[in-house]
Amino acid sequence: MATMKDIAKLAGVSTSTVSHVINKTRFVSDEIAERVNNAAKELNYYAPSALARSFKTNRTNTIGMLMTTSTNPFFGEVVKGVERCCYHEGYNLILCNTEGDVKRMRASVETLMQKRVDGFILMCSTLESEYSAILERLADVPVVLMDWGPISYPCDKIQDNSLRGGYLATKHLIANGHRDIGCITGPLYKHQAQMRYQGFKRAMKEANLEIHPHWVIEGDFECEGGYQAFDKFKQHGTLPTAVFAGNDMMAMGLINAAHEQGVSVPSDLSVMGYDDIHVARYMTPSLTTVHQPKYRLGKAAVDALVARIADRERDSQVVELEPTVVERGSVIPCKGNDQ
Template sequence: MATIKDVAARAGVSISTVSHVLNHTRRVSEEATRNVLEAVNALNYAPNSVARSLKVNNTRTIGLLVTASANPFFAEVVKGVEDYCFNQGYSLILCNTENQLERQRHYLRMLMEKRVDGLLVICTDMDDEIQALLRSYQHVPQVVMDWGGRCDFANVINDNVRTGAYLAGKYLVEQGHRQIACITGQLAKQTTQLRLDGVRDALAEAGLELAAENILEGDYEMQSGFDAMQRLIARPTRPTAVFAFDDPMAIGAICAATQAGLKVPEDISMVGYDDVEMARFSSPPLTTIRHPKAELGAHAVELLVSRIRNKEQTAEAVDVQPELIIRHSVAAPRQN
């Protein structure tokens, strides 16, 4: 098995230069970097990460705890995380917990046993149990994403969902809609309540209210959007616009409307949330609220790496602002 000495000899550089190239710890000339990487490939060299971690007291490994990686929003954020880790020479361990407390406990124990340098948490809600669990590992630097709260042991990236929902509601009101329905996520989730508050803020500005019967609970999955729209269509009088609290539910709702012979936006307008990639390719292309997902993921890891390198750095909250993306799924309501 090749050693780092073999790589250095073949590349014609020092052992320390090989180490800097492989660990991204210092800038090395393009020529030396190319020679080292060619030698690594030619010799099939694999560093002994266990020995290295014992020597320098870090593993250059980050743990990523995510509630539902199959969701398009999370998948796009994870890609940003993974790209940044690769470019910075960090390994990433992805753990999908499906929002189950026992799996969260198991994966956190496993990540601590692997001696990860830091922990990134992507979740739709931070209940008391998972917060207490994370607090018990506060000796490890942590960054929490996609949660509207504050905590004293981790950096928090607040995505301002109330503001995003306000933008969606305001846009529908500006287009002339007065009968607006919401297909929400689970009503017990904090992020769902924040989005409802944002819609109510926008309607209140126009002297309107969100009727209780126009709040239809979904689960942030496409099928629930489809089912909710079917219930709306079956009413004697349906709303003129629907705001779905994520893009998959909005696309499911558009599908239900189309199957019922309705046209979007001529018969009913639709707004989604998150601006996942499929939103551009729905029929019609979906008006939605955008978060820069890949950039968010990269920023979260950048923040985490900063905390890893400076453990005295205090936990803080970072706000990101949502943006309304106008496409073709909203029109003024038809006049009767």
């Protein structure tokens, strides 16, 4: 019966490399992996099942991720980073969509627990009020939280600095001479939406600019929210010269509505987004926005969880990634204002 040592000799690699390829415990280049797999086939080698290995090592090399999907491509771009980093770390990823439903979230947790995943990544900001019960259920499992608000539970947390992001976005509009600035927030019960709005208010206060209540509209983080916000701006007569939208999806909806009603972006209305989703640069006009390092968010979550799996006693960490402004075509200097 062939052994890993036989495969290593035939493939011209070390035995440890063969083990990593067969057990998927570490990233190995495609060329070497192919040589190992071809040698294994030639020698009729049969690897022990994943289930058998898990009983021996008490590891399944599998991570479970719970998230609430949306039409917003932001989430898909973060998941792409998580999946790619799992692959490089030798982990499989099981992705569960909660669809914002508490029962579905709890059922997904139970399913993943039954599959004996080594750890959880949670990205379900729509279910913030449910975190206590969920985290209590996961008390004995490594957990990393993404995109959730302040939580006292001792686990690793990965988040963007939304307060600074909202501040930088508004400062950019002010630097371009805008004084009459509106804001479309996300749902304000969500921590990230609230922080971006607080950043907007801080920048306006620093510049001694008035915040007009009818130019602050609570949206839904979807295109429809931005689309409807434009009608609400119009109902109050005079439009602001610029609007900070709490994410790119709402900015896109706002631009679409403005175009339909003959308002030119950016000539009549400058628009600032948040997230820097992939399609933002391909809009007309291309969207000025706040960049979130989505791949790095995903990588940071996987890195933190893998470290936690390896060492349950390590101190909990909060990793906060810094946003930056990306200047494109949807913001121009305000007409009539000296720069």
